[in-house]
Amino acid sequence: MKDKRLPVVIECLPILLAWLALLAAMAHVQRMNPAIEELRRLVMRAENKWTDTGLPRVAMVQAEACASQVYQPMLHLVLQGAKTLSIGDQVYQYLPMTYFLVPVDVPATGEIHPGGPGLPYLAISLTLDPSVIATLLTTDIKTTAPPPASRFAAVPAQAEMIDAWLRMMRLMDRPNEAAVLAPMLEREILFRALQGPLGPMLREIARPDGRLAQIRRATQWIREHYTEPFRVEPLATMTDMSVAAFYRHFKSITGMTPIQYQKRLRLLRARWLLLFDPRDAASIAFTVGYESASQFSREYARLFGMPPARDAARFRAPVVPGETDMTTLDLQPELNPA
Secondary structure (H helix, E strand, O other), rough: OOOOOHHHHHHHHHHHHHHHHHHHHHHHHHHHHHHHHHHHHHOOOOOOOOEEOOOOEEEEEEEEOOOOOOEEEEEEEEEEEEEEEOOOOOOEEOOOOOEEOOEEEEEEEEEEEEEEEEEOEEEEEEOOOOOHHHHOOOOOOOOOOOOOOOOOOOOOOHHHHHHHHHHHHEEEEEEHHHHHHHHHHHHHHHHHHHHOOOHHHHHHHHHHOOHHHHHHHHHHHHHHHHOOOHEEEEEEEHHHOOOOHHHHHHHHHHHHOHHHHHHHHHHHHHHHHHHOOOOOHHHHHHHOOOOOHHHHHHHHHHHOOOOHHHHHHHHHHHOOOOOOOOOOOOOOOOOOOO
């Protein structure tokens, strides 16, 4: 009798092989335990929000919970714990010793998962400067692995990248050396990323006339005018695309349509205002651009899981021993990469 399970096994084989490759790569990195542990100790200095390291474009965080924020273009390396992010209608999981790229400003919601008792989420980020990436593209850098299926997928960090990050973070204690060595190490980290599966995306970020740069102009405009109604046609003209092409490329790059993007910005800003601006939800709804308070409440609950007033009360609630003080989280959507 023909085994009906065989087609299912064959269909799942590529996924299984991909996971085995990921586990093998992570095992190789984990063998660098002394370097990883030193890097984690350095990042433990961070506050429960994104913390300036004193190094150009480098930030670090340790956290017990996740704020919903707008990610800036950056390279993000998870050192301990895990993160789950919702971008558009997709959910992504980021495991320890993996990194991912954000190509343009992207509003996202998510959760932090500590590595265990006393093991907070630890991560470091490098804000991406297209001009720095472009200087590396004058040499022939070979990408050694195929790109992931999604722009926001994580890939394992190579041992060489971990080593470069460790040398970068050590410069926090050597300010006299940082001015010379930090730019060199930034280039080395980007060089390692260019060699990896996300190399093609980094190349795209560096192109001043590419599709990604065109969509970046549109996202910047929406962020500056997020409270205002807008039509897509002028944005398409701004980016030198037809309306159909603009829709297609915008969603491919940001994971959402232009209207969804604006809506996420409004809701993230509204959440921040609910916590730090003593006004009622209806007033805040109008402040961020909504014309209907009831529509605002419905869309807020759909994104954050509960109505505005209940959500704000949850964040302001007294801290129970063993739980995170939610009021210490930096929720400002315009400021941090999260």
